[in-house]
Amino acid sequence: MIKTTTLDNGITLVYEPLEFVKSVSIGIWIRNGSIDETPENNGISHFIEHMMFKGSAKRNAKEIADEMARIGGHINAFTAKEYTCYYAHTLDEHLETAIDVLSDMLTHPEFKEEEINKEKGVILEEIAMSEDAPEDIVHDQLENEVFKPSRLSMDILGTRENIRGFTREKLFEYLNCHYVAKNMVIAIAGAFNEKKVIKILNEAFKDTSTQATLTRNLDFSREATFIFKEKDIEQIHMVINFPSISYKDDAIFVLSVLNTIIGGGINSKLFMGIREDKGLTYSIYSYDESYEATGMFNIYAAFNPTQTDEVIVNTLKEIHTFLEEGIDEDDLDKIKEQIKCNLIIGYENMNNRMSNYGKAMLMQQHIKTQEEIVEAIDAVTIGAIMTMARDIFLDPSISLSIVGHLKDIDQERIKTLCKKLQYM
Structure with a gap:
């Protein structure tokens, strides 16, 4: 049974004791990410996440790693656009140690200048590595342009100039404003005594800290945008982008079903039509990115540059065919079973369970049980799917991002092909 309470200092705790496992996952979720930054400090949330592992009042970086290794536990963290999470997964008998390590890192970080300077080099290398990965570039450059000038457009890693300029004082100033009790959720799932x-x-x-939280700026705008980046690689990497919905929208489960139909598996429209039937690309799939104020529905593909026009035309034809023909009840039932199977299998992993609870409580202040989610998926109708499909795919602000050799690509023709979806 999922339970919630509030710790003495105002931190929200969501937890689920389970008797059928021997492990436990704990996550410290902070409502803070790159959306909370400014152009001048962009990258600081991710930098702080790195620095939390570099030493506290009780432990240096090696001692943090050694203590978790001693109990056979796993500890890590990640920064997203709207939140940061620090988590550990261990056996039930070692949960107290994991809590001690995590809380010590987060409440008593040292941020030593020598460690800050070393970590600048690490993160500059991380930026360089991301710039070598066309799969990352093609998505990042799309978000950077589509969401300009809102804060959603800013990179999680930040800019090289900002990274080089971070100081101990700047880190603590930012930390003290954002790492506060009302901005935090602790999530635990597994074997433990509550x-x-x-x-x-x-x-x-x-x-x-129990000081007041800062108000998040959710203002954003979006425009149709087409970005082409030259890169000396063998394939073209492409993302076609459509506006979508917030994760707070009641239709979020309709979106999940629609995504699975279009490009979420090996029986999807795009995989069967573009890869299996026509052999145009090895990799093609769709995915949705939902935020508090908006969302994106994206189609990714990687292919030979000589097939660029053919891939785009046939991808848009698959969408147009779906808009005209829809889906029958038998196929919809198969899709629903696929989603429910993935959901239930995912819930057998304590880390997934903890993550679902922590993120939902942090961002939506409400958790749907596994049974409620299954019920919501079962309730999705063909009519709701087709209404959402028309809203998404016929929106005039369709955008596109391409990375690869551009010399044989007619950029104006590609823009025209994309814009024609509304008139097919």
Whole structure:
């Protein structure tokens, strides 16, 4: 049973004790990401995430790693556009140690200047690595342009200039404004004694700041955009982008079904039509990116530059055919079973379970149970799917991002092909 409570200092705790497992996952979720930054400090959320592992009042970086290794546990973190998460997965008998390590990192970071300077080099290398990955570039450059000038457009990694300029003072100034109790959710799933764990958490996080949270700026605008980046690689990497919905929209489960139909698996329209039937590309799929205020529906493909026009034309034809013909009840039932199967299998992993609870409570202040989600998926109708498909695919602000050799690509023709979807 999923339960929620509030720690003494105002941190929200969501937890699910389970008797059928021997492991436990815990995540510290902070409502802070690149959307909360400014152009002047863009990248600081991700930088702070790195620095949390570089030493605290009780442990240096090696001691943090060694202590988790000693208990056979796994500890890590990640930064997204709207949140940051620090998490650990271990055996139930070692949960108290994992809590001690995580809380020590987050409530008593040292941010030593020598460690800051070393980490600047690490993150500059991470930026360079991302610039060598066309799969990352093609998506990142799309978001950077589609969401300009809103804060959603900013890279999570930040800019080289900003990274080089971060100081201990700047890190603590930002940390003290964002890493506050009302901005945090602790999520736990697995084997543990709830009364004991709540007592431990109250003590472990007693030094977390209780000052007021900052208001997030959710203003955004979007325009149709076409971005072409020359890169010396063998394939073209492409993303076709359509406006979509927020994860707070009641139709989010309709979107999940639509995505699975279009490009979410080996029986999807795009995989069968573009790869299996025509052999135009090895990799093609769709995915949705939902944020608090908006969303994106994207189609990704990688292919030989000589097949650019053919891939785009046939991709848009597959969408147009779907808009005309729809889907029958038998195929819809198969899609629903596929989604429910993936969901239920995912919930057998404690880390997935914890992540679902933590993110939902942090961003939506509400958690749907596994049963409620299955019910919502079962309730999706053909009519709702087709209404959403028309809203998404016939929106005039269709955008496109391409990375690869451009010399044989007619950019104006590609723009025209994309814009024709509304009139096919």
